[in-house]
Amino acid sequence: xxxxxxxxxxxxxxxxxxxxxxxxxxxxxxxxxxxxxxxxxxxxxxxxxxxxxxxxxxxxxxxxxxxxxxxxxxxxxxxxxxxxxxxxxxxxxxxxxxxxxxxxxxxxxxxxxxxxxxxxxxxxxxxxxxxxxxxxxxxxxxxxxxxxxxxxxxxxxxxxxxxxxxxxxxxxxxxxxxxxxxxxxxxxxxxxxxxxxxxxxxxxxxxxxxxxxxxxxxxxxxxxxxxxxxxxxxxxxxxxxxxxxxxxxxxxxxxxxxxxxxxxxxxxxxxxxxxxxxxxxxxxxxxxxxxxxxxxxxxxxxxxxxxxxxxxxxxxxxxxxxxxxxxxxxxxxxxxxxxxxxxxxxxxxxxxxxxxxxxxxxxxxxxxxxxxxxxxxxxxxxxxxxxxxxxxxxxxxxxxxxxxxxxxxxxxxxxxxxxxxxxxxxxxxxxxxxxxxxxxxxxxxxxxxxxxxxxxxxxxxxxxxxxxxxxxxxxxxxxxxxxxxxxxxxxxxxxxxxxxxxxxxxxxxxxxxxxxxx
Ligand SMILES: Cc1cc2nc3c(=O)[nH]c(=O)nc-3n(C[C@H](O)[C@H](O)[C@H](O)COP(=O)(O)OP(=O)(O)OC[C@H]3O[C@@H](n4cnc5c(N)ncnc54)[C@H](O)[C@@H]3O)c2cc1C
Numbered sequence: 001x002x003x004x005x006x007x008x009x010x011x012x013x014x015x016x017x018x019x020x021x022x023x024x025x026x027x028x029x030x031x032x033x034x035x036x037x038x039x040x041x042x043x044x045x046x047x048x049x050x051x052x053x054x055x056x057x058x059x060x061x062x063x064x065x066x067x068x069x070x071x072x073x074x075x076x077x078x079x080x081x082x083x084x085x086x087x088x089x090x091x092x093x094x095x096x097x098x099x100x101x102x103x104x105x106x107x108x109x110x111x112x113x114x115x116x117x118x119x120x121x122x123x124x125x126x127x128x129x130x131x132x133x134x135x136x137x138x139x140x141x142x143x144x145x146x147x148x149x150x151x152x153x154x155x156x157x158x159x160x161x162x163x164x165x166x167x168x169x170x171x172x173x174x175x176x177x178x179x180x181x182x183x184x185x186x187x188x189x190x191x192x193x194x195x196x197x198x199x200x201x202x203x204x205x206x207x208x209x210x211x212x213x214x215x216x217x218x219x220x221x222x223x224x225x226x227x228x229x230x231x232x233x234x235x236x237x238x239x240x241x242x243x244x245x246x247x248x249x250x251x252x253x254x255x256x257x258x259x260x261x262x263x264x265x266x267x268x269x270x271x272x273x274x275x276x277x278x279x280x281x282x283x284x285x286x287x288x289x290x291x292x293x294x295x296x297x298x299x300x301x302x303x304x305x306x307x308x309x310x311x312x313x314x315x316x317x318x319x320x321x322x323x324x325x326x327x328x329x330x331x332x333x334x335x336x337x338x339x340x341x342x343x344x345x346x347x348x349x350x351x352x353x354x355x356x357x358x359x360x361x362x363x364x365x366x367x368x369x370x371x372x373x374x375x376x377x378x379x380x381x382x383x384x385x386x387x388x389x390x391x392x393x394x395x396x397x398x399x400x401x402x403x404x405x406x407x408x409x410x411x412x413x414x415x416x417x418x419x420x421x422x423x424x425x426x427x428x429x430x431x432x433x434x435x436x437x438x439x440x441x442x443x444x445x446x447x448x449x450x451x452x453x454x455x456x457x458x459x460x461x462x463x464x465x466x467x468x469x470x471x472x473x474x475x476x477x478x479x480x481x482x483x484x485x486x487x488x489x490x491x492x493x494x495x496x497x498x499x500x501x502x503x504x505x506x507x508x509x510x511x512x513x514x515x516x517x518x
Pocket of ligand 1 (some may be wrong): 011012013014015016017041042043044045046047048049050051052053054055164186187188189218219220221222224246286324326342343344345348351354355356357358
């Protein structure tokens with residue numbers, strides 16, 4: 001049982017497989033103390049899912065860590081800069097409401113809760129504009145940095161939008177040529193296991209065998225090892241978050257010089273919402289919806305209506321629409337014996353807030369930090385991994401549900417169901433009660449590795465118009481923070497002015513960066 005863990009086999013070459021391979025190889029690959037031999041197996045017959053174009057700032061850290069050049073990444077993945085999400089029509093049916101969930105935290109968030117001040121004094125401007133320059137910068141179509149800013153550095157925090165198919169190819173090239181990961185093409189057919197239940201070898205359809213000490217299931221929705229081999233069930237959350245279908249389409253820009261939005265645009269619809277993501281050469285648009293509330297043809301009509309309005313130049317008949325299905329949920333366990341699941345094999349809820357790839361990065365990060373050097377320690381690492389991941393999935397569900405449960409939309413069965421407190425997780429219900437008297441703060445998202453900090457809850461709550469019953473104005477602590485708050489708000493107003501003049505548009509920034517590198 002204390003046999004050394006030296007050979008890692010990753011099955012699946014989508015974003016999850018290659019991100020995991022890259023992070024693991026640079027921490028523990030050949031040439032490091034652990035000296036792991038890492039092999040990635042993927043099928044030439046089963047394509048990657050090919051969606052998943054929105055990321056978080058964590059992707060900057062991932063790319064930097066595995067040692068890619070940002071300009072190469074921008075060029076090869078058709079990528080653009082993303083500064084957060086713009087939510088349209090989530091609050092009420094009139095659809096005129098808009099708010100931002102930017103990536104930057106409110107000013108001095110670790111020490112001062114500006115929401116207290118905004119609730120009593122600031123409501124003339126939106127919460128996001130009150131506490132950070134980023135919402136104004138992003139809504140003006142500006143990029144997150146100046147053209148001469150070094151790779152990965154910024155004026156305002158950012159992640160990326162990219163072409164998922166090209167991203168996997170880009171990572172594959174880098175991870176195999178620079179980080180020593182072996183790449184095998186073949187179809188996993190069966191598995192041979194030892195007496196204790198551990199996987200010993202993968203048997204491929206051509207007869208080849210791949211032996212290993214640790215196996216990572218990145219086979220996407222199939223979950224060939226975690227579900228197929230170990231039978232771990234999916235905890236469905238369809239009664240909480242109903243969306244289980246998407247129709248995706250790629251739409252060309254009207255002109256080569258058309259602006260590139262620097263936020264994901266999420267527009268609420270009668271039975272879900274439409275994502276709209278700007279890459280360099282095209283937009284990726286899709287309608288995520290609930291099959292319990294609309295059928296496929298109604299969903300197509302809704303998407304066509306969106307396109308007519310938001311991309312009137314697009315020739316709908318010439319576009320190719322792709323339908324995707326998923327069961328919203330997560331595995332009952334993520335690591336069993338010597339096998340763990342990362343990516344869609346571990347679960348998927350829906351793309352709202354684009355947390356899936358961030359969770360892949362987080363899972364791979366936990367694995368790297370606690371990599372089991374021998375089989376004996378693996379069970380301890382596995383138990384902790386399962387606990388951590390369960391916490392993250394529950395956090396994601398609560399945060400996503402918040403977007404629906406505080407809406408005032410009443411225009412369809414979908415929204416009436418989505419707003420119902422019946423499906424609301426207990427912990428979120430309690431928080432919503434607490435936020436009637438105090439804004440979200442560090443206690444509400446206390447862990448250092450939280451996926452969504454309490455600031456994210458503030459952006460959504462106050463963006464959606466959540467009006468608490470009590471505010472802080474009479475308290476001594478409020479009087480103390482007032483001067484500091486006013487100072488920070490004035491600095492924020494100045495920053496909006498300065499940066500609006502200084503920063504190029506998202507397209508100008510990308511074009512200049514790509515041009516300068518030629
Ligand atoms: C509609 C939709 C929108 C999304 N939007 C976002 C978003 O904006 N942001 C975000 O972070 N995430 C998003 N996601 C999630 C994101 O797409 C995934 O998390 C990400 O692409 C990772 O997928 P994967 O690598 O787990 O699986 P896949 O891309 O499906 O890869 C599976 C791999 O397994 C291999 N494989 C399968 N069977 C075998 C076999 N028998 N033998 C060998 N290999 C095999 C395949 O060849 C493939 O390489 C979205 C998902 C959906 C459904």
